[in-house]
Amino acid sequence: MSKLIYLDNAATTSVKPEVFEAMKPYYLENYSNPSSVYSFAGEAKKAMEDARKVIADSLGAAATEIYFTGGGSESDNWVLKGVAEAYQSKGKHIITSKIEHHAILHTCEYLEKHGYEVTYLDVDENGLVTPEEVEKAIRPDTILISIMFANNEIGTIEPIAEIGKVAHEHGVLFHTDAVQAYAHVPINVQEMNIDMLSASGHKFHGPKGIGFLYMSNKVKIGPLIHGGSQERSRRAGTHNVPGIVGMAKAAELAHANMDQTIAKETALRDHLIERLEKEIPYCRLNGDRVKRLPNNVNFCFRFIEGESLLILLDQNGICASSGSACTSGSLDPSHVLLAIGLPHEIAHGSLRLTLSEDNTMEEMDFVADQAKKIVERLRSMSPLYDD
Amino acid sequence: MSKLIYLDNAATTSVKPEVFEAMKPYYLENYSNPSSVYSFAGEAKKAMEDARKVIADSLGAAATEIYFTGGGSESDNWVLKGVAEAYQSKGKHIITSKIEHHAILHTCEYLEKHGYEVTYLDVDENGLVTPEEVEKAIRPDTILISIMFANNEIGTIEPIAEIGKVAHEHGVLFHTDAVQAYAHVPINVQEMNIDMLSASGHKFHGPKGIGFLYMSNKVKIGPLIHGGSQERSRRAGTHNVPGIVGMAKAAELAHANMDQTIAKETALRDHLIERLEKEIPYCRLNGDRVKRLPNNVNFCFRFIEGESLLILLDQNGICASSGSACTSGSLDPSHVLLAIGLPHEIAHGSLRLTLSEDNTMEEMDFVADQAKKIVERLRSMSPLYDD
Amino acid sequence: MNYSEKVMDHFNNPRNVGEIENASGVGTVGNAKCGDIMRIYLDIDEDTKIVKDCKFKTFGCGAAVATSSMATELVKGKTIYEALEVTNKAVMEALDGLPPVKVHCSLLAEEAIHAALWDYAEKHHITIEGLKKPKTDISDED
C-alpha cells in the first residue's frame, strides 16, 4: 500500500500538529491539578478557563454553560438520564428520532426499562425529521426533545432551529447531539433555540477522551458522575487539562477557517458524488443532497456487500466504513439506512466516505476509480447480480 | 520562587517523558478508531489490547476483566450504580466507609435517594476499617462492599485481602477504590479477593482523563455510559487510544521499578515525618504509621489554619494540599480528618505532602525547614495559641 | 479485519467463482441474520458420484467469500458422500480459523454444499445418507 487515503473522519480524525503542541506543556510541565490552590496550578486553571471561553464563544454561549466531559457518549448519557431524573415530576416522555446515534438510542432504551416513554420519530427517505412531526409528538408530559444536529452515517443536517422553536413554544427542553456537526458547520445556540448540545473532541481534529456538554443556565440537572466539585459540582473527576486545551485549540482552528474548510470539503464531496453516481450503475446516494454535512458521502451499491468492499478499498490504501451488518459484531445492518427505507440487502452494500480538509481532488479521483473497479468485481461474484 | 518542589502527587502526577513518547504516535500517526475494520486501525487496536494485557497482568487478572473508563470517578460511579441496579433483586444494601473519596460517598448518597441503604463504617483513629466491623455490617440483603485500598488524604492502607475474604465468605461482591494504591503498592486481585477495582491513570504518572475498572468475569453489570459496543458493550465511547497506551506505559514502568520506588519514597517520607514531629510542637501525624502509602505525609499543626500554611509554602515553591475547609469551596473541613476523630479546628490545620520518586532528601529538608518557620509565624498570629 | 493470511488469500484470489450451466446440483442459502447469500454449483459424475467441478457466487463479507472459495476447493474431486464431511469446521480449519463473530459465515458454506447435494439427490431420486433437507435453502425465492 502506497499512501493512505483516510476517508473515515466521521469515525475519528487525526489530531492537528498545532493541537498536539498546545497539549504538550500540560502533560510535561504544567501538569498540575487545576483545582489546587498553589500558584503552580494557576496556569493549568487559566488554560482550562480560556478553553471554556473559546468553546462558549464558538456557540454563542456563556462560559458557565460549558461542562467538560469524557466524550460525546458521556454527554449524551448525561443529558438523557439527567433530564429524565430532574424533570420526572413534570413527566416521563421523551421525543427523539430513529436515526440517532446509539449513545442516544441505547440510553433511551435504558430509560424505557425505567418507566420512561420514548417516541422515536420516523424520518423521510433523506433522513429528515420535520418540525411538524416533532410538534405532533409533544404531549403535556414531554420533558425532552433530543434530535441530532447531523447524522453520522448519511450526513443529513436536521432543521435544528425550527425544531428548537417548536420545543420552546411548548416549553420543552431541547437537546441536540452535535457530535458530527460541531466545529464543522456554524452553530449558535441562541439563534437555534438549543438548550443542550453534545460534542466530542476527536471528531474535529482534537484529542479522544474529551468532549463537552453545553447546557443553558436555565437547565438544572444532577451529575452523571458524582464525586468531587469539579465543573460546578456537576461532573466529578480530575480535569483532563491537556484534553481540554487540545479540544479548545481544535475548536478555535476549525472556527477560524470554517468557511474555507466548508468550501473545500463541499467541492471534494460533490466531485466524488458526481463521479460515483455517473460511473457506477445501480447506486444510490444516501442522505439529503443539500442539507448535508460538507464532508459526508454515503452510497449504496446494489448486489454487493459492504465488508468485502471495505477490504478491497483497504487493500488500495483507502480507509472507509460501511453500514453493513458484516462489519459490526451485531449482524444488524445500520438502523439509519433501515430508517430511511432501504431493504436489508441494499443497506448491506453501503459505503461511507467522510472527508477532511486534508484530502485532495486527486484522492477523490483515485477513490472513484477504485470503487468502480471493486464494485464491478464484487458484482461479478454476486449471486444477486445478473449482468 | 526558585525551583518548584511538587509534593501533591496524590492530587495528580506529572506524565513521565516515556509515557508521553508512548502516546505521541497515537495522536499524530496511528490516530485511527481501533474499532474500524481497515488495516490502518490494526496498530491502534493492537496497542490498545497490549495495554489491556499489561494492566491485567499487573493485577493478576485476565485481559477480558479490564474495562477502560474516563477516570477513577467514573469507575467508582459505574461500580456502585451498576451493582445497585443489577443486583437489586438480591437486595439494596451497600457497605462502605466514612473515609472514602467523594466519588464513592456522593454516589452512595445518590443511591440512598433512590431507595438503597448504605452503611458507612467508622474507622479507628488511624483511619483503619476492620474486617470484623465489615462482617458485622453484612446483612442478607447486602449486595456490595466497597472499601478503598488506600486513603487519599492520610495514606492509610486498609486490610483489603481480609475484608475481601469476609465479603466472599458471605457471598457479597467486593469493590476497592484503588485510585491511590494501584501502581504504588503491589496488588493481586486473586490473592486479595477483589471482584472490582477502580484506578485512574494520572495518579501514577500516566495521563489524565483515562482510568479503568477491573471487574471479575463473574460480575454482571450494565453500562454507566450506554451507546456503542466498545468494551464488550459495557462502556460506550470512542476509545481514547493515546490515553490507554499512556496509562499502560505508566503502569508498566511503575511495576517494573516498584520495589525501588517504594524503598526510596519510604525513606523520604520517614525522614520528613521524623523532622516535622521532632521540630514542630503540637503536631500530630495523621494516618497509620505502618500501614501507610509510601508517599504520604499528613500532619495537623494545632492553632493554625491550612490555607494560610499552603500560601506560605507556595511562596517558597512548595506545592502541597490541606484538608482545611478554607481551601475548598464547601467550607467543610475534610470528612476524613473528622472521621478519625479530629475536632474541627484541628482538622483545619492539616497539611498533606505526597511525594514521588522524583523528590530528594534535600527537598525534604528544605520543606521541613520552611514548614517549621511558617508554622511558628502563623501561630504568632493565632488567637488560639498562647506561647 | 482480523483475518488469517489464508482467508485473505482466498478472498483476494477466490477459486472457482462463477456458475456451471446445467449443473447437477445448485444450492442457494442465506443467513437470515446478516443477510448474506451464497450459491454453490456442483458438476457430478453420474457413475462415480465424484464432484468434477464446483463453482460459487457469494454476496457477503470477506469470510463468506473466503469460505465459499475454500469449500469449493475442498469439495472438488470428492464423492458426494465424502463431500458431506466438508463441514464448516473443516472449512475453518483449512483457512487457519476465523474471528469468533465470523463463524456463522462458514456455516453458510456448509449449508450451501448441503443444499446443492440435496438438489442433486432430489433430481436423481437418490438419498445420500446423513444429508438432511437444508433449512435455509432459498433458491426458490431467487
Next chain:
Amino acid sequence: MNYSEKVMDHFNNPRNVGEIENASGVGTVGNAKCGDIMRIYLDIDEDTKIVKDCKFKTFGCGAAVATSSMATELVKGKTIYEALEVTNKAVMEALDGLPPVKVHCSLLAEEAIHAALWDYAEKHHITIEGLKKPKTDISDED
C-alpha cells in the same frame, strides 16, 4: 489562590498583628461554618472616642488574615462612630476585592470590629447608634 495583589500584600505583611493589654474593647468572632476565628483589640481615647490603636489575631485563611489587617488599618484614627462604617464591603474594596467563596471572611472582620466596639460600649455604659449586639461573639468561650 485567586487573591489580588493587595490581599497578598496584607497577608504577607500583615499590619497590626498582636494584642493590646488592657484594651478598651476586645471582640472575638468565629465563622461557625469554616471554623475560623478573629480577635480585634481596640485602644480608644476616652474623650475623643478616636481609635488610637487597633490590633488583631486571626486563625484563618489568607483572606481572613488580609481582611483583619486591612480592617485594623481602616479603623485606626477613626472615631468609634466612623469605625462602624468599616463594613466588609469597605474592607473588600480596599483590598481590590476577594474571590466569591471568600466573601464570608471579610464579614468576619466587620463582625470582629463590631464585637470589639460592643465590648467597649458595654464596659463604658454607652450606646453607639446603629451598633447591634454581635451574634457571633464567642469571646466568652475562649
